[in-house]
């Protein structure tokens with residue numbers, strides 16, 4: 257399995273409107289305009305002269321509980337030079353059906369072109385459209401790699417394809433003569449790295465329950481070094497589009513630009529949740545820049561990306577904030593972001609998707625851990641094997657549901673035996689009783705206190721979601737009570753333990 261990682265993204269977009277002129281630039285972190293109604297969903301007309309190409313990468317055989325990162329050569333692409341003007345990814349089974357997102361999903365797919373991330377998709381499946389007259393220039397000699405992380409939330413194997421629809425204008429088409437080439441500028445709060453994640457915990461939120469990374473990070477995430485969320489514009493050019501990628505809990509990503517000591521907001525990509533429970537699931541679509549959005553950037557401008565999460569309901573581990581941008585190779589018009597308000601309302605890249613219909617939270621008839629009699633005193637390490645914890649397991653008819661008991665000040669340790677099969681598990685606090693049916697919105701990391709083990713397991717160094725350890729111990733400072741937990745990777749897995757005086 258080859259590996260590496262990133263999860264990512266999606267992005268960009270769009271088509272036709274004019275930037276409202278006006279407005280002095282706004283201050284650095286001003287609140288972006290509120291949108292009470294759903295933003296409009298944008299569906300561009302195909303550019304003239306395009307071919308619609310459809311590719312299926314695979315078949316990919318998915319192992320039980322898989323959450324690993326792979327990277328493989330990708331020869332599925334146009335055979336002649338030209339311009340790519342649309343990129344729409346998906347994940348499909350061999351029969352063409354789209355798996356439910358709470359069963360198996362594309363945690364990320366990144367199409368690397370000559371080593372650089374160029375298009376990407378995450379669970380939110382953002383669709384990417386170049387504005388009319390613009391396209392990514394493509395040569396058959398380009399090297400393409402497919403970097404993907406497919407997350408199987410169940411213990412059942414499966415087989416899928418990563419699909420992508422491309423609109424393509426061959427260089428020989430008359431329309432090609434008027435095209436302006438663009439390329440992707442990868443903007444990620446963690447920079448370009450294998451697994452660019454950060455934790456957004458409830459304790460980090462402001463009074464409104466919002467947490468913006470890296471701005472509000474309790475410690476400098478860059479440790480005084482290079483700010484990985486920044487990009488210094490190398491020469492005058494035009495940015496023609498952008499859209500964000502984030503995870504459940506995410507509210508928005510935004511770009512700022514700084515010049516001469518002044519900072520303004522370039523664009524805010526907002527998460528619109530179709531999820532009835534709010535910002536807690538993958539039932540979401542991101543806004544992208546409108547079609548005629550054009551911003552002139554100057555050499556030396558510093559563009560930075562930020563991500564805001566709603567931490568009022570739950571903590572969010574291994575979160576992302578990525579905002580790839582489409583930029584031209586040189587100056588190509590556009591407004592000055594310091595004299596025009598470029599942070600205009602965006603357009604959604606898609607509506608609600610049927611694969612996000614299973615929200616979870618229904619009754620399963622599992623025991624309520626708080627009412628179950630004490631299990632044995634926990635003296636030895638608990639094991640997680642075959643997706644079952646050796647004591648306190650709630651996820652089914654295991655006969656192991658009685659919580660192991662420890663005295664206040666002690667801790668229980670867990671060993672993930674499944675790590676030998678590259679299956680990662682977490683022990684993550686959830687609110688009691690945490691015994692309902694799993695779905696895209698349940699369970700959440702909303703226990704009375706936060707604890708999380710990280711993904712117990714091993715993977716290639718610097719290229720994995722795994723913590724590269726297989727054990728974890730509960731915090732020693734827990735007050736007496738019954739604690740419930742779930743596995744973030746396989747949310748049907750639940751357990752409990754009890755702390756007594």
Ligand SMILES: [Cu+2]
Nearest residue numbers: 680681743746
């Ligand atoms: Cu698990």
